[in-house]
Amino acid sequence: MISFERRAVPSRVMAFATPCLAVLATMLAGGLMFALLGKDPVAAIRVIFWEPLFGEFAFYYRPQLLVKAAPLVLIATGLALGFRAGIWNIGAEGQYIMGALCGAAVGLALYPAETRWIFPLMVLCGALGGFLWAMIPALLRVRFDTNEILVSLMLVYVAERLLSAMALGALRNPEGRGFPGSRNLSQWDASANPELIAGTGMHWGVVAALIAVIFAYVLLERHVLGFHIRLSGEAPKAARFAGVVPGRLVVLCLGISGALAGLAGIFEVTGPAGQITIGFNTGYGFTAIIVAFLGRLHPVGILLAGLLMALTYIGGEIAQSQLGLPGAAISMFQGMLLFFLLAVDVLTHFRLKFGRSEATPALRTEAAE
């Protein structure tokens, strides 16, 4: 008989080991799935994890990993601050859209001026757009005690509608023959977010993501605010005694995560994506939630998790094209990653007991049932 015993303190070893375990379990289960689909599992796993990093065309895929990971890391870093404090911003996708829309609108209003101030101004407005969109759930929670999970999530759909309306209306390219979509911002020098060093994939969004990671690390480890955030998540009552004002923390956490999501949006729309289109948002805001948890809500972990997630996207596309794997199988594979992470997470908080255990009677009864 196997039973679980709650650990007095979550295991630090397990906290580091579980993400690796989850990746391994995903490879095994994913490999099994690929085999059932009639594909060579070893080849599939190799293509997904090896090809982008060390394959023949790695010179192209490695920079693409940064391009794909940057928005994920930027958004997830902000989300993790809130998640640590028990403040659940699920609407980063909406804040990402609003950041891109606000920034792009300001830029397009100045078209076709050529001054170097346009791009920084757009970035600022992008952050502001995300910030303000996140303030809606924040203020509603502080003032009326609404649930920020629901409000922020619902606002994603509102933002998507706004995006459609803007792509078809106000921000539509007047030279686009009536088709939806804005001017291409990455082709206009004043608003372009280009590759900074040729062949590296490094654009301003990647730089911002790295800065955000460092900033979040220092904040959480060295700053009193980081202490308050952690305390609020782990011991809300103690936090009040320590002088934490819950409302202020809600505004702060949602504000920071909203601004970072907005930044991700504006860097994306001025760089890799290039234009505001109806389908501009491709789920970075939701995938970032997975990245935040995969990275154990720790800034450095998030950086690695973001790169891993990017790897599965890029490797997954190569596997689709080279091996004929269905797109849904790749999505399943990514889903397994989160599933296994949550499953093995149990090991961080519980200890496995074999045979007759000394677990609490309550737990033992549960296990027996």
Place this chain on the structure above:
Amino acid sequence: MYRRTLLGAAAALGLAGMAFAQDDPVKVGFVYVGPVGDGGWTYEHNKGRLAVEEHFGDAVETVFVESVPEGADAERVMTQMALDGADLIFTTSFGYMDATIATAEKFPDVKFEHATGFKRADNVSTYSARFYEGRAIQGHIAGKMTESNVIGYIGSYPIPEVIRGINASYLHAKAVNPDVEYRIVWVYTWFDPAQEAEAARTLIDQGADVILQHTDSTAPLAAAEEAGNVIGFGQASDMAQFSPSPRVSSIIDDWAPYYIDRVQAVIDGSWESADTWDGIGPGMVGIGEITDAVPEDVRAEALDMKERIAAGEYHPFTGPINRQDGSVWLAEGETASDEDLLGLNFYVEGIEGDIPE
């Protein structure tokens, strides 16, 4: 910028030349915006791909990636295909336009074919289908079949492509039934079964007994079946599983002949950048079987119209046609120019409501 650096890197490794190793089979890539199982738009493009495989056998190898978001991801997938040695790449969504042009610049020796777009280059062709021809026939059947005289239309996005369909079907419904009224719901998606079903139910609640859809899922037909006494049409694909009713006919995108043609041109070395806009005549637009739910005389009229359109004897936009505001668009006997049609952004006279901005 990305493309310049990659161009440099690719040239340095001689990759552009590698794509044209002679003995290999011709490699054809397809980039899809939806899943191949969507039953509509992507499903039909994939059928075209399978037809290419069947037609050429071992002489051609095809690859595809499905559900590729428009934007940076699309450019990466196209680049990946080109790096892997594709000779010809079909990019099958309007939103891939800039990504197609950008990738084509990086790989001057690879041919690209972009569906429904308008930007071309020496190695980029565009192609699309005159779906409005099918819409005219659909409108004729709808106008004859409706008893409530209310026809519901599920629009995806207010773009010229969709507005052409609304106008073409309305003109031909009105021609056979002067009392006909249109109710239009915009869902702002190409594929979202839940939203499409909701839109269909809303239209049925407003009295519509014919539902026309410009979205790709079968959900509106399912909603029509549920309501009873409501008919609809297959969109992009035949959707024959809803025959004989509610699905009484369909507009089918048949890309196979075009795809086979273009692959053959690459094999022959005769491929050139072109802009193709084909309709019922060359077989790019098909009309699915008109079922027994439609009276015999209506079916005969519809098939007759199909013949005349195919033969080039009849243009669905033949004057006199006025704009919604009453001003003259086409004089008696005048037919619409392709340029007018491509940029169509107004309703014809008689349709109520505004096109959302």
